[in-house]
Amino acid sequence: MFKPITLLNVALLGLLGFTPLLQASTPNASQIASLQGDRLLLQNGNQRPNPARVGNRLTNQSQALIVPGNNRSLARLAFVGGGQSYDGLLLQAGPDQQQTEYRFPCVIVGGKVTLSWRQGNNRGCKYGVHLSPGRSSAAPKQQQKPSAASKQLSEDSSESKEASLTIQPLGTDPILLRAVVDDNLQAIETLQGEILIISAQYPEGLRLRSGERYFNLGDGQDQVEPFNPTEAIANSPDLQEFLNPEIWRESQLPAPVSQDIDNHLIAFRDLNQNTAATDTPDMTDLSLACQAEVDFYLANLKATMGNTWRPPYPPSPGVWRTEVNYLLTKDGRVQNLQVAQSSGANIIDQAALSHVRTLEQRFEPFPSCYPYEALPVDNNFTVRYQ
Numbered sequence: 001m002f003k004p005i006t007l008l009n010v011a012l013l014g015l016l017g018f019t020p021l022l023q024a025s026t027p028n029a030s031q032i033a034s035l036q037g038d039r040l041l042l043q044n045g046n047q048r049p050n051p052a053r054v055g056n057r058l059t060n061q062s063q064a065l066i067v068p069g070n071n072r073s074l075a076r077l078a079f080v081g082g083g084q085s086y087d088g089l090l091l092q093a094g095p096d097q098q099q100t101e102y103r104f105p106c107v108i109v110g111g112k113v114t115l116s117w118r119q120g121n122n123r124g125c126k127y128g129v130h131l132s133p134g135r136s137s138a139a140p141k142q143q144q145k146p147s148a149a150s151k152q153l154s155e156d157s158s159e160s161k162e163a164s165l166t167i168q169p170l171g172t173d174p175i176l177l178r179a180v181v182d183d184n185l186q187a188i189e190t191l192q193g194e195i196l197i198i199s200a201q202y203p204e205g206l207r208l209r210s211g212e213r214y215f216n217l218g219d220g221q222d223q224v225e226p227f228n229p230t231e232a233i234a235n236s237p238d239l240q241e242f243l244n245p246e247i248w249r250e251s252q253l254p255a256p257v258s259q260d261i262d263n264h265l266i267a268f269r270d271l272n273q274n275t276a277a278t279d280t281p282d283m284t285d286l287s288l289a290c291q292a293e294v295d296f297y298l299a300n301l302k303a304t305m306g307n308t309w310r311p312p313y314p315p316s317p318g319v320w321r322t323e324v325n326y327l328l329t330k331d332g333r334v335q336n337l338q339v340a341q342s343s344g345a346n347i348i349d350q351a352a353l354s355h356v357r358t359l360e361q362r363f364e365p366f367p368s369c370y371p372y373e374a375l376p377v378d379n380n381f382t383v384r385y386q
Contacts, residue, residue, distance in 0.1 A: 027079040027087040027105050027124035029057040032065070033251035037073025037095070041066040055252040058104035065102045067094040069111060076242070077102070078253055078261060079124035086260035088123030090116045092242055098182050099134055110134020110182055114242055115167070117175040117193070118264040128198065131181040132164035165199035170207070174268050178239070186216040191229040191239075192268065207357065211335075223346055224353065226338050243268055281372035290369035297367055302379055309355050311383045314345050320383040322352040327374040332361035340378065352381040 032054050041049035045062040052065055052075065067073050074094035079087040092114040093100040100111025106125035109132055117123045165186065169175050175193030180186070188197060190212055196205040197214060201222070208214055211229050216222035233239045241247050248261045286294065314320045323341035326334050334356055339349050356379065366375060 027089070028081050029059045030077045030079050030091065030102075030104055030124075031058075031251075031253060032056045032075055033078050033248055033253055034076045035074075037068070037070065039068045039070075040073055040075055058102075061104055063104045065093060067100040067102075067111065069094075069096055069098040069100070071095050071097050074238070075102070076247070076251075078248065078251070078257060079105075080254075080257055081124070084254035084256045086118075086257040086264075088118040088120065088260075088264070089125055090242070090248075090261065090264070092238070095238065096180065101134065106130060107132075108179075108181070112178070112180045114178050114239065115175070116177075116242070116264070116268070117169045118260075119174045120172050123169070126169055128166040128168040130164065130166045131179060131186075133181055133183045165197055168196040168198060168205070170194040170196055174264070176243075176268060184217065186214070186222075188214045189227065189229075189232065191232060209357065221346070223350060226336065281374060281376070283376070285371075287369070290367065293367040293369055294375070297364075298375075298377065301363065301377065305355070305359065305379055306381070308359070309352075309381055311381065312347050312351050314343075314348055314383050314385050317385050320345055320348045320385070322349050322381045323378060324352050324356060324381070325376070325378050326356060328363060328377050329374045330366060332363050334360045335374065343381075343383075348381070348383060352379070355381070 032052060035052060035054055040052040042052040042056055042058075043049040043064045043066060049066065057080075058065065058077075065075055065077070067075050072095050074092055077091045077093070079089040079091070081087040091102065093102045093108065094112060096112035098111045100113065101109040102113075103109060106128065107130045111134060113129075113131070115129060117126070163181070163183065163186065165181070167177065167179065167188065171194055173193045175195060176191040177189060177193075177195060178191070179188045188195075188208060190208045190210050192210050194207065194209050196207055198205045201216075206214070206224075208224065211226055212224050213227045214222065214224050233243070243265055245262045245265045248265070249258055251258070253261070283291070283294075320343040321341070322339060322343040324337065325340045326337040328334060337353060337356055339353065342349050
């Protein structure tokens, strides 16, 4: 029921030092496009920080923008390349109850961040944005050479390393996400596109797709759950402003950069309209012959799904059963994936969800008689442990 798929090679990101983010695809500068609130500061090395201003540029690794944790202050930045070119990445630091510090070029310390990469391969920090909890107010000391960067990271506490992570964009589609990182919580929402989360817990990377939310409460327990990106955007004035081209046009960015940002955000608007979740079809409209073909297709799919699943060990002996529901689209994508009935063990439930995602876009085509764009599927995953 499945066709071969080329696996993504993430070997270059296997180091927990996260050094690739400081190598290629480093932007020439990040420019402050707009500010909101008060007491936002621009720090240059060990010098006394100055008030941040719209139009300020961060151009070297000793610079940082500090957004206070008062739940109202924020800063929006656009990444620029050589000359007056746009480098394909927009960033918003804050608002949050905890201080958010952005360190040029690709580091966030504490607080809350919104990120958006444009479509294509030409985009800043494409090897990752590093997030760590705000446990230190020391000035940033990033270095360009990997060995120096590794040395700097080794100076952090082991607990800080455990709580740190890197977000890497996957593919070439536009990406929009929100993330919160502090001492007790890591939370990432992928509103559009697909990312890889790399951390001490996931050195090979955890793939997070549009409509998936990752939680880690700092106690070693984490989970991925579905959410509705359209509703999240509709309920967030911050996100609506972030996606509004008018907000970015009011900045002091060069005209070519502003135009490219317009194209970046317009593409997001179109994508949001075109990728809404597919409606569940009415299967009662099928003929008896077509229903039989669909039933046979689903039986083979479920058998293959069960035969290829390698579950983790459950927490104790017994029978552990997880039921998941999802819509399978004609092009092999999985939508609305959720746990319909939990096994009672989060490790089993998450393994079932991950297995479905792993086999995405490897499904055989629908039966030719099937007229709809999506097919509802329910899968049961059972572990018997004695």
